[in-house]
Amino acid sequence: MGKGDSRWFVHDRFGMFIHWGLYALPARHEWVKHVEEIPDEKYDIYFKHFNPDLFDPAQWAKTAKQAGMKYVVITTKHHEGFCLWDSAYTDYKATNTPAKRDLIREFVDAFRAEGLKIGFYYSLIDWHHPHFTIDSVHPLRNHPEREKLNSSRDMSKYREYLHNQVRELLTNYGKIDILWCDFSYPAGPGRPAGWVGKGRQDWDSENLVKMIRSIQPHILINNRLDLENEWDFLTPEQIDVPEALTVDGKPVVWEACHTFSGSWGYHRDQATWKSVDVLVRMLIDIVSKGGNLLLNVGPTARGEFDARATERLAGIGEWMKRHSRSIYGCTRAPEGFIPPKDCRLTYNPETNRLYVHIFAWPYVFLPIKGFEDRIEYAQFLHDGSEVFVRKIDYPYVRTKNTEDKITMTSFILPVVKPDVCVPVIEVFLKK
Ligand code: GLC
Numbered sequence: 001m002g003k004g005d006s007r008w009f010v011h012d013r014f015g016m017f018i019h020w021g022l023y024a025l026p027a028r029h030e031w032v033k034h035v036e037e038i039p040d041e042k043y044d045i046y047f048k049h050f051n052p053d054l055f056d057p058a059q060w061a062k063t064a065k066q067a068g069m070k071y072v073v074i075t076t077k078h079h080e081g082f083c084l085w086d087s088a089y090t091d092y093k094a095t096n097t098p099a100k101r102d103l104i105r106e107f108v109d110a111f112r113a114e115g116l117k118i119g120f121y122y123s124l125i126d127w128h129h130p131h132f133t134i135d136s137v138h139p140l141r142n143h144p145e146r147e148k149l150n151s152s153r154d155m156s157k158y159r160e161y162l163h164n165q166v167r168e169l170l171t172n173y174g175k176i177d178i179l180w181c182d183f184s185y186p187a188g189p190g191r192p193a194g195w196v197g198k199g200r201q202d203w204d205s206e207n208l209v210k211m212i213r214s215i216q217p218h219i220l221i222n223n224r225l226d227l228e229n230e231w232d233f234l235t236p237e238q239i240d241v242p243e244a245l246t247v248d249g250k251p252v253v254w255e256a257c258h259t260f261s262g263s264w265g266y267h268r269d270q271a272t273w274k275s276v277d278v279l280v281r282m283l284i285d286i287v288s289k290g291g292n293l294l295l296n297v298g299p300t301a302r303g304e305f306d307a308r309a310t311e312r313l314a315g316i317g318e319w320m321k322r323h324s325r326s327i328y329g330c331t332r333a334p335e336g337f338i339p340p341k342d343c344r345l346t347y348n349p350e351t352n353r354l355y356v357h358i359f360a361w362p363y364v365f366l367p368i369k370g371f372e373d374r375i376e377y378a379q380f381l382h383d384g385s386e387v388f389v390r391k392i393d394y395p396y397v398r399t400k401n402t403e404d405k406i407t408m409t410s411f412i413l414p415v416v417k418p419d420v421c422v423p424v425i426e427v428f429l430k431k
Helices: 007-012 040-048 057-066 103-113 146-151 155-172 205-215 276-288 307-326
Strands: 014-018 071-077 117-123 178-182 255-258 292-297 343-348 353-358 365-367 375-380 388-394 406-412 424-429
Touching: 007 292, 014 117, 057 103, 057 307, 071 103, 071 178, 103 117, 117 155, 155 205, 276 292, 276 307, 276 343, 292 307, 307 353, 307 424, 375 388
Parallel strands: 014 071, 014 292, 071 117, 117 178, 255 292
Antiparallel strands: 343 353, 353 424, 365 406, 375 424, 388 406
């Protein structure tokens, strides 16, 4: 495990996920072909009408950068099988739609120009390829002639296609920093009876990984290829990770991925959008546990980030502009440092600074435990103003006697919360 170069990754902490494909047209989830069991003949209507005339990757890249994101992962192909690049191995690609061009090429150029690192998401699953056998998640899973249809499908042909496409993506677009393969679902414990899934044999994951590393040795590969050890980072999805992730007791590299609203692809009628406040806390919380956040945007069929996404990204960027020092290069606080009440801690080992993120604004005193003797100087990050650290007597908390008091080192805060969604105290620690 951990063969790729993850140094930049654990420093940068914050990336943009982009789910974009034909599913932007139905605009009711990227799994629409599965959910509604849509056959190819019907789904083709979206291919015919895919025309993102407002696609402006330079604008996307600027928006990502302004939000404080340092890398990007885009769906070159999602489960529907449609390819955004000009693949030599299929006609089911953007060049044959009204878009008429290689959208990945333009995308890569634009994001690189803004200095973001590039990741490719590649769906192992393919609901369009004629040799991808019909399994328990395929849109044709309930087709009355499923067995008959499968008898003419040859998974080894799909496997070859998959390997060819991955090779193509890693050969024709320069340095690729991440390959995000998605996903495996083999039969096994926890699956319903009669489950037909796919895993490492179906993809020939071992040789796939060898090939990937031989072309781009530095590349980071996620953990969805159904291999025990051949991955660089874990990918918890849409969950509030409760603690730093470890394998065999040792900390590992991990990246949580999240949506704004529950759908990855553009979903017009989804209303459960998270607020800027929730998203900023999410980023902080993840970094306080030593992880990365990959936050997803689903561009529209016309090729834009919709207003809800743009508003969230701008809000995050507003916070990041003054607080990114508590995110980039940061990780878990040293052993024994206890987060004050309602706070999250991050720590930059290189600068030896600790960051106290205050999630709920306290009343004036914020007692410190575990690092009270280590503080050289403290200031708010948003304006660089000094925050006093004092030994505070808390009298009358035990008995009637003023001498019988508790004394605790505390931050002394203004009564009024600073006007930022999550205020941060930057603590310069003594050596
Ligand atoms: C999932 C889904 C999906 C999404 C992804 C992101 O497993 O199949 O639609 O692309 O993971 O993590």
